[in-house]
Amino acid sequence: MRLDRFLAEAGLGSRREVKKLILKGRVTVNGRRVRDPAYRVRPGEEVTLDGEPVPTPQGPRYFLLYKPRGYVTSTRDPHPTVMEFFRDVPRAERLFPVGRLDRDAEGLLLVTDDGELAHRLLHPRYRVPRVYRVRVRGEFPEEKLRAFEEGFVLDGRRTLPARARILERGEEDTLLEITLFEGRHHQIKRMFRALGFEVIGLKRVRFGPLELGHLRPGEFRKLSPEEIQRLKLTTASARRPR
Template identity: 40%
Template structure:
């Protein structure tokens, strides 16, 4: 068994930004990939990117440095790598990062708050897939004085697309006769979920901000600015996703 920083060959190619993992597997099968001067066609091949020399079409590849960023997204930016309508994306807020990063999940164009970006696909899956139950907390302004009955319904679960949402944690932070500021914490990530949940109980949202993801908070980070996650934060997020910490 090989020791050290070992990984599957297809994964190493994907991490180097050569292609998706599926496309990398196709290139391996086609005999386009060499390891230490030898053509490799076995999909299960294990390599050590710190030691082994990998080439694709004769060109050496090197895995990208893993990047994990926390952005305080302003309204007016698309949570995407590019936009077909020419609108600004969150990558426009991070011009000096050379790695090919992408948003982890999404915040709507008119929404604000905490958004992670990375070039680590497995990390992104751990954060976004519902099975890992990573909590996300939002503060939303809705029309009207939200009722106790509406809060109870949100906490028990709302039927969306024929399925009941997981129980949410809901708190009324403050209100006037015309609007309410509500904190809502969920562990799912359905499209427009918070807005649709609030709409379903009769209190449509006109402003949404994500303030927390797992244990991560904005902590005074200005809108439009970002910071790198620490290695400890990345480690704790991954452990939490796997249920190794409470």
Template identity: 40%
Template sequence: MISKNPEPRETGPQRIAKLLARAGVASRRDVERMIAEGRIALKGAVLTTPATLLTDLAGVTVDGKAVRPPSAPRLFRYYKPQATLTAARDPKGRPTIYDRLPQDLPRLIPVGRLDFMTEGLLLLTNDGELKRQLELPSTGVTRHYRARAFGTVSQAALEDLAEGVTIEGMRYGSIDANLERRTGRNCWIQMSLTEGKNCEVRRVLEYLGLQVSRLIRTGYGPFDLRGLDPGGVDEVDRNQLAQFRNSLK
């Protein structure tokens, strides 16, 4: 049963980075960077430390614009197309997800990232604490991928990934990998993992001697791509979101 009571909120002073993340401005780390860049002010005075404690966001501005108080957590599914960057802007001028998303959406931040050429499911939220909850390895949310790769690999080699693997000093945890089908020297591989380190799937498959030509994230927890075409976006039912959050570790 889904509780009808609102999620309890912390009371008392909190760090400004946490409050701004909850309001969907950016992740805590990005808020700290924005403070260092002098982009955040309180009652006209530019803030110099992310250790600033506040009880609310009254008088706080970002790039000169007042910050709206946090609203109820919302979650959206987005089919990120290839050749788009999961970022607000790119110094190299490459297109970002915000160039492709509809303009009538609320301010949203991505849950995790997909690299430039990876396509598929990208979750977006207005709530920084929800973003953090979904990204933490300790919550155990499973990410699902399909990869098309050139080369030869055995099912036994893929099953060995369940024990984890260390590549150039980086330890990757257990991965459930299965050979879906093979056509000539190309194959499709299904992979599920809970860590989501940077470029993890590509690096692990390259370690096995494969050259990835297409990578699709097909699912994140209980959410998948069903009903979405590349570039498509829709909102997750709020009852479904509440039920999912209650199920997390």
């Protein structure tokens, strides 16, 4: 592992901050002063900062949160953010949400400190599926489902083909399941608006291999080793929606 990453994952600051510590000569490896942030720390080597041992990083952490309505998917905002649920988690300041859910939306949200994996999960190249339960006002006709497969032009670009099916339909509202393979700003609301329908309820129930399960709003849990492995395999190669 690079020395600057080693120090950052040990909780000593951002990559930029720890690089300054290294360049100032405050870091040693096995008693030898190292000024190269790219130095590769090998297992068993002792790293110190100002003579104090630096603990070996514990590795990235992964949490699944049921985001309630009314919370902003951000680390900082004037409104309550999803990070308030992680106040008592050690090194919480290094955690961040992966992707976004609107303030009035709810459901599954991945929270981690693994920036590399987060970048891949959000990149359209990997076609990571996001599954939503969407309630719209009025009776949604079956024939309009085809529009999601054909795509919508948003911000001058056509959306990737999506999947859509009706779960419940009544005269006053309709519940649908929508699967997206990308995440654009207010994408679901804008797609339904283009069809003349208003979204009155939005809940994400799956992200890649992760499912919301039995969590209640505001609850979160750690991912199991098996879930983490499946999550990483999701971006092992570029995928296309089936």
